[in-house]
Amino acid sequence: MFTQTAKLVHQHLRRMHLLHDKAYVNGQWVTAASNKTFPVVNPATGATIGTAPDMSTQDTQQAIEAAHQAFQTWQDTTAKERSHLLRKWFDLLVQNHENLAQIITAEAGKPLIESRGEVAYGNSFIEFFSEEARRIQGEIIQSPIPGRKILVEKQPIGVAGLITPWNFPHAMITRKAGAALAAGCTCVIKPAEDTPFTALALMELAHEAGIPKGVLNVVTSSRENAPSIGNLLCTSPLVAGLSFTGSTQVGKLLYEQCSTGVKRIGLELGGNAAFIVYKSANVDSAIKGAIASKFRNCGQACVASNRFLIENPIYDSFIEKLLQEVRNLKPGGNVGPLINQAQFDKVSSLVEDAVSKGAKVLAGAKPSDHGKLFYEPTVLTDLTPEMKLYKEEVFGPVISIFRFDTEEESLKIANDTERGLAGYFYSQDVSQIFRVSKKLEVGMCGVNEGVISTAEAPFGGVKESGVGREGSHHGVDDFTYIKYVSLGNL
Ligand SMILES: NC(=O)C1=CN([C@@H]2O[C@H](COP(=O)(O)OP(=O)(O)OC[C@H]3O[C@@H](n4cnc5c(N)ncnc54)[C@H](OP(=O)(O)O)[C@@H]3O)[C@@H](O)[C@H]2O)C=CC1
């Protein structure tokens, strides 16, 4: 059901049929068996924009069965057929670009320009995997035994459970589902409570593209039901693997649950990226990269820079230029809200903790008067290891600055974390670029770049930041088994 307020929002949408208040299971738009729903709130305005079915394990079981049934035929489609269907889906996503962006803005609160960016990014995974579907190759290896051949084939794993977060409600689904479908898998998707409508809009377009019933299913639920749905996806014998993006805490739990059935698992978890600026850096370019890396989606990205390490000789000039740029950031203008009260409270309490222990405030450090969930872009210095901000991922618009004197010291601070997703550094010293990119303990490294995500590159982390890679040709690995066939003489 959509509210009056939602209808006002929806007047801006040219194609209303993308908005669904029902879940998508086996090609049908369905309510929860219990008929329960939960509200979806626009974090920028606080208005309830609609409700979505609050599904349970009973509904999830039906979706799993539908996906399992669909897998029996989907796995035998040719790569070319899957490629064409993915391309059709991509074409429709492109045609509906603006509508999708409006839905993301309505439920995730991002400024429209950022939502448009996410749609382009999210769509690119379906385009990429429509092409990649035809290049999932096997190999023939020479046997040591005369007359024998070793055939190696990649086969789809089966039904994949996909659990996705609210921060990129389009791209986190397409990055997983594009790869899964290309490989020949079918999916049961559980989007975050905060952002079900984007997921359902994607399903509408997949349906229009002719993706067969049961191949893609979306089970919407409230936060309360997420643990039991997650548990079923991890333990059902009909599910072959799970792919999750979200917090490290939940990721660890799912890893454990998947161990019971030794399920395939892909985890994209939290980061704690360092952004290092060495004295040889082009400081203007580093400032641009810092702003893009930190304030994309109001800091709510796992690859967002969390700790800014600045070499002593350029420390003062970096800060002066940074503050000029931070003054141009306007909550409610080019910076969106935090997604919900829990995230807002987390950001405020991390800042309060640091300030109470002696951090110096150069900007912000308080709620914005633009609206309830908006927080002022914040710059803090003089952080010490006793402060929670020193170690924890802030997931908000907060820059914490540290000073260092040597490359060795910068690497020691950067690597002093259990997380290892992304890291960034600015330097014009070529040998330093080779040394530091080798020594940073991360899965992804931006050198003189603040935004590194693209469908063509492998996305993923080391240490507690996850398992596996998404995007790029490696992205299909989580969704394929390698089968070896030993072919003897007839
Ligand atoms: N790596 C990343 O991209 C992200 C990292 N985070 C980090 O996590 C922190 C908390 O954010 P939060 O939204 O709570 O992240 P969560 O990890 O709780 O949520 C991510 C997804 O997992 C689902 N989920 C939650 N609990 C379970 C469970 N026990 N079993 C299965 N699925 C579950 C959520 O559903 P539901 O929404 O219904 O609870 C959502 O779909 C952030 O501050 C940030 O540090 C958050 C989001 C993305």
Ligand SMILES: O=C(O)CCCC(=O)O
């Ligand atoms: O996990 C996240 O926070 C989303 C990743 C955004 C990206 O792909 O850059």
